[in-house]
Amino acid sequence: MGFKCGIVGLPNVGKSAIFNAMTQTVAAEEANYMFSTVEANIGEVAVPDSRLEKLAAIAKSAQIVPTRITFVDIAGLVRGSSKGEGLGNRFLASIRETDAIVHVLRCFEDDDITHIEDRIDPVSDAETVEIELMLADLESLERRIVPLEKKAHAGEKDAQAQLKLMMKAVELLRDGKPARQAELTPEQREPYRQLFLLTQKPVLYVCNVDEASAASGNYFSKAVEEMAARGGAACVVVSAKLEEELAQLPPAERDEFLVGLGLQEPGLNRLIRAGYELLGLITFFTAGPKEARAWTVAKGARAPQAARVIHTDFEHGFIRAETIAYEDYVACGGEAGAHKAGKFRLEGKEYVVQDGDVMHFRFNV
Secondary structure, X not given: OOOEEEEEOXXXXXXXXXXXXXXXXXXXXXXXXXXXXXXXXXXXXXXXXXXXXHHHHHHXXXXXXXXXXXXXXXXXXXXXXXXXXXOHHHHXXXXXXXXXXXXXEEOOOOOOOOOOOOOOOHHHHHHHHHHHHHHHHHHHHHHXXXXXXXXXXXXXXXXXXXXXXXXXXXXXXXXXXXXHHOOOOHHHHHHHHOOOOHHHOOEEEEEEOOHHHOOOOOHHHHHXXXXXXXXXXXXXXXXXXXXXXXXXXXXXXXXXXXXXXXXXXXXXXXXHHXXXXXXXXXXXXXXXXXXXXXXXXXXXXXXXXXXXXXOHHHHHOEEEEEEEOHXXXXXXXXXXXXXXXXXXXXXXXXXXXOOOOEEEEEEOO
16 A cells, blocks of 8 residues: 655755655755756655554564655646646646645745745745646646536436536636635545546645754744645645754764754654645554564554555455554553453454554454
8 A cells, every 4th residue: 555745846945855864865866956856756764653662662573664655756846837837747747646745845045045936935835836736737627528528418427427526626726726625525535536636635835944943943934834724734844954964863863963953853754744644544553573563544444454454365354353552552561461451352344443553353364
């Protein structure tokens, strides 16, 4: 089960620097000129979760395996990207393949780093990119609607239902609103998702600030936070420059460096977790002598769906899920203690997995 976040933004806002720090590689070239990223860079990163280490210690696990999420570094968008300006069309296609958008905004001043529009205004930058995405969606929908209208007028019910959904999005976009603001019934959500609209995807704004502002943000990031709150989006403050420096330090020195800056953890940890939450994901665990492992499922997933993440045979032959809540597992000192305390549960096919569940599946092949 793969989950992808596309990193977007104007040129020279720090997208590649953040991507490099997250993946601790130099896979994405950094340069102070437009379109230094020519092909989308892809990297998998571990989702930080302190619970995993505690479980491993209790279960005396030989190995720790975190859950992972994929980030895609996409080239800078500019005004006119929806019409092919810059490297527009190629990279709009890359965004369509992601599940969520991580929008990096420049929230720092530096005369040595060029801004494509010669000013520092992250809210305006966000609007520029959002407009291009909306224009691309509108063009895509208007092109698809023409043949669909003919089928709908001919009485095809599937075409009529799809046309109704498309028009919901078209009306929003023509009104200058992203497709994700559509009011949908539960039955409409999946067909609507299948329209693969850019502005339908959830958004996380990343405020790239100077090192001095990494702990508390600055004037620019506060403006972005207010914008995000109005639009129901998430927001994280990160200093790409600081994160790159941290990525090169040994763990012991890294912790000392963070304390000196008034930070409890790297900003990228918060960014990765925020991206994970943005996709509507939760974590369940398996723990034993061999390994303690984190697994990813969507919120609302039932026990057989969680079993499938481990192996398809587990879902097909699902019988029961042996389940212990994380807090109970820790408080009781592991599985044996949870059994004695009555915190061990056998859950069936209808059980909705909760974040932090420690599970073992019984199945028949």
